[in-house]
Amino acid sequence: MFRVLIETRDTEFVTTQICAIFCLIGIFHEFPAHNTQEVMRVKFRDLFLYSPERDEGVFILDEPSYPPTDYDPQMNEGGPELTGSYKKDKAAFDREMEKDLNGDLKIREFTTRVAGRDVKCAAYFFDGLVDKSGVNDFILRPLMLGSRATEIRSYSDIMNVLLVQSEVKETNTIGTLAFDINFGSVILLIEGYGKAISVDAKGWEHRGIESPEVEKVIRGPNDAFSEQIRESTALIRHLVRNKSLISREFSVGTISQTPVSLMYIKNVAGEQLVREVERRIKSIEVDYLFSSAELEQYLEESSLITLPQFMATERPDRAARALLLGRVVVLVDGSPFAIVMPTTVFELNESAEDHYLRTPYVNMIRGIRFMAFLCSLLLPGIYVAVVNFHGEILPTDMLISIVAARDKVPFPTIVEIIIMELSLEIIREAGARVPTPSGTTLSIVGALILGQAAVSAGIVSPILIIIVSIAAIGSFATPNYYLGISARILRFIYIFLGAVGGFLGITAGAFVNAVLWTCTYSVGVPMFVPVAPITKGGVPKTLVYPRIWKQDYRDDYVNPRRRRKQQSARGWKKDEN
Amino acid sequence: MRRKLLAALLAASVLLSGCNMSTEVNDKAYVIAVGVDKGSNGLLKVTFMFAYPSGGGDEAGGEKVDEKDIVTVEAPSIYSGMRLLDTFKSKRIDTNHTKLVAFSQELAEDRGVFSQLTDLVNTRGFRPSIYVCVTQESPSKLFNSMEPKQDVFIEKFIEHLFSKVAYNATSRAYLYNNYFSAVVEDGSYIMPLVGVTDKEKVKEAAEDYPYKKPDDFALNYTADEVPLHGDGSAALCGYGVFVDNKMVGTLGMMEGTIVKILEKNKNVGQFCVLYPDRDSYANVNLQLTNAPIVTVKTGDAPEIDIRIQLWGEFTGIGRTFRNSEDYESFVGYMSSAFERKTEELLERTRAEFGADILGFGDKAKANFLRYREWKDYNWKEKYKDARFSVHVEIDMNDYGELRFSQRK
Amino acid sequence: MNGGKKIGPASTAILFLNLAMAKYLMVLPHFMVSEVGNSAWIVIFLKGLAAIGLFLLIAALYKPYVGMGLGELTRRALTSPLGGALNFIIVCVMLVRGGMLFRILTEALQTLETDTVTIEYVGLFVLIPVLICALKGFNANVNASILILPFTVLSVVIISVALAPHYEVGNLMPIFGEGEGKILETAFLRFGGTFELMYLMTLSRSMGDYKTFKRGGLIGVGAISLFSFIFTLIYCLSVPYPVSKNFFFPLYQLTRMIKAGSFLQRMEPTVIFVWTGVIICGLSTLVIAAAELLKNTSGTKGGGGFVPLLVMIIFLVGVLPRSELDTYGIYKVVVNISHYFYIGVILAVLLTARLRKVERGLAYEA
Structure with missing residues (x-):
């Protein structure tokens, strides 16, 4: 049928080609959300037969379902139980902890006095994970000397009288012991006791609270999260100061057992939101997790969209504000960034300082930031479109000076701009890697290549350098780093579209971009939310x-x-x- | 997946063919002005003025390059002229930056310019808001004589010559205005007339200056005798009058001023008022206080009533009114002169041209309810019997006096 | 939270605008001027009033069935085979109209773009976004058009302000143009907005309730009437009558008349942004509505599978006419006939449903 349709008009190559594209996309493409196969199976008579059971509402993308895995999460939990015999248990625990292989595993064997007789003891701990003087003063000294000075009548007195630590517990599974020892506990095996005691003695070396690196402000607090999850949660709790602040603990990673803290305010955050985040965190099945940046990728919905779907912050005040506004904050041990979810595009365009500035300043700065983002996204594309298709839009004087500048350049604009953009990206990447002493050299070389030399060599025209630099600076002015990268990637697409279709191409691209971005959700909340879809006010x-x-x-x-x-x-x- | 890839590749290949369709800015030659003259054997002599890209990106600067490149071809139309030009211009011809289309007076008088106007309005390359004008000389001479002294670029010169920057700004210079009038008013309209100044002409005119024509604010020059002491530079010197799409006459400077007033241009400009005794004069700056009120009664003979309110002040200290009699006589003298000049112009359009070139038809239409009735009335014929009445009120102030402090 | 299955009144209004904007802004002023002369603005104003009245009438009839969708209602009211056939015919009319609209608007876009670009090529830039948008579904379409709407409004405002020096009240005279009989006939005997209303009813299952439907529809009808009224008035004010009949794309001609001083030498290319956006939005809504109807007709699970097919048919219908003038002719005929068809279908279905006391299915409660 289509063949006939085409041939009634003077068949042109392009027409056929476009038809072919639609045919290919349409008939063979399987979109996960829409059952194309089913549509193709519809017979003509089906059109006149109605069955409401088969009807399932307006088409909206389904949640992707993942195939079940044969993954074994039982790697650290449980394990064999202690037998009660000191010798056997000690041998078993030695084996479990790979005593011969682990150099940093320390075992101190000694005797203590219980109910008037000496019993054998062994203290296990990892060197570096525990506070040594604390172990000496408050575990070994009471057990070895204190037990002899005070009368210890029974085994329960060890915990009740001798060990003065705040966190002490009895355990009789080897797996739990192994878990604890990795978190900086000292494990005590005592002859005749039957159980092991795990005493918290965390004390490893770490970075203290420093001022933020990325989100610097002028007016506002200057402390940042550190790699210690406890310190980070403490920083938030210090700001919120309310009993309804909840910090749920999860451990993600079958091997690494990374502590992850899900924080929210019980009376503020929506129940559904908390449940959804909890569900997603709980369903992560990985071996290890090191940072919140990784966790973010496990939690987000669309991984191929350039738009970041969560906001990462290193500022406790920002996280606390988000909590008080009904968001959920997720902290990961070992990572100084908290993830705030849900977030919107407009929040990504906010800087940490916005709330500390007076209203007129904020509005002006936000406007500038928005312009900067648009420049960094579209400006090179628009330049290519103007130069290739819409020369008439420029004022004649400007056009003539552009023509004069471009006359010496041998390449078409698209090649010219790609050369510039690529070299800029290379310089930027090198700048991120280069050691500080060599930094000056890089900037000199970069400035020379991008500025003077490229123009005098006649490879690019001077006006193009202005365009490329404005776009590059624009991506730095975007507060969210990921959003900046996103603009850098999309810029190339817009350049291509501008070169092949002028403003038409750019608009088509922008439309598709808008469709894809407005279809992106952050924990179920659309990314453009107060605007598209519109909410009241x-x-x-x-x-x-x-x-x-x-x-x-x-x-x-x-x-x-x-x-x-x-x-x-x-x-x-x-x-x- | 493979099919997805195939579709993407195919789409990319189609899209890439778009690169072919684009043209780099520096691969085009930009036409700044087009001149149309009468050629031999019924052809047109089409003159193109191109802009040279110079100076712009050059750091060195150096000597000034001639920025003009003027080429003339003979062709049946402007477009075929462009096609011909393509054969020997290395770059693609681009008319998107055209600022001016000049028709020679000879062509306008002989064949008219309506078909060219239609062409220009309906094509993509030109736009309706470019300027059009009639030249006394041939377009190529006109273009050659365009010597921008105040402007860096030639296109700025053209822009300024016709635009609001200058006192002689007029909406009649726009292409769409002329085209609209040509269609709506059955081919009666006026178009700016541009001439090239000439030393000889200046000499002749100067012999009679200023006492030849009293009471006329030293502006009463017909279009071809503007006394400019230039050596061959383009100058705006009045209007060409088109009736039935053919040029039949010209309007001079004073008439042009009245056209401007009727067009509601606020700044009427500086006037040198010669006294009746002819031994002294005063400089007056005139402005419109309100838009002129034009009422048209459509009977068997249309009656057109025009009320103009002007306000003026002396341009410098030194001339003041001694008493109210002095004021009355001065103002009365000026307003009667204006009235007479306006009436003369209107009478001329009726008697000499026999057409409503100033567009009173727009006002007359309002007396009708339906388009058909308006057509049946036949304004064009009726205008030939039109009667005019003109009232000009002028308020004068001394230099520096507030406008509303009326003396009385 | 849950992806927003239902939309509110503002979004409903935008959906309506979405459909109407492309037609009313690009094609309608010229159509009206060629029919009734320089009094087109009066016609548009009256048409707006008539459309509001018509909408209220139909909304009142439709009240029990909001959230049911036209395709569904047709089936229930007119029994399966008949209703199915009717739906199929509606889809066919939609596609023909969509194809013609596509051709006309693309032709206009091509005029704006460059002389060298072919119509198929321009069509590709319109239809691929339409395809993606329609596949992404209803919400994506509404959201994208919310982002585009401010720019459309802005462009109309800019054009109307920039054209202010060209306004000539004399261009509106004689006030009744081609005669008051013709004005009344065009305003009241041709039912404006039925096309859009039909879409709104087709997609009404995505709207919350009757209140949303009514409020959104009213805002939409009102806004589009106001828009096209302002725009037609601008057109009539700045271009005198016999000339305005000859200009095919009012928006294009009006922007050509603007003199932006020395900032932009020409304004036309900037219109491409708005124009393309509006066209894509309108066409993708059309495709979504057609897919929804087909889905209702065939009872398949999702309508998305129909989308590529529909897009291709629109493209093929669009390239069928030999020239732009042909397209105009066909489109004029289709428009002049189809509004009777639409209003007939809507009223027939609603009245039958009312008479037969069709009830809402359980699946659509709340």
């Missing part, structure tokens, strides 16, 4: 940052339990009158 709030005493409500798209944030925040104004 969301648009003006997004366009213009309201005065702080007018921000009475939390965003409704996170479904907070407590909608109102403040009430008559400026009561003094009323009193005056």
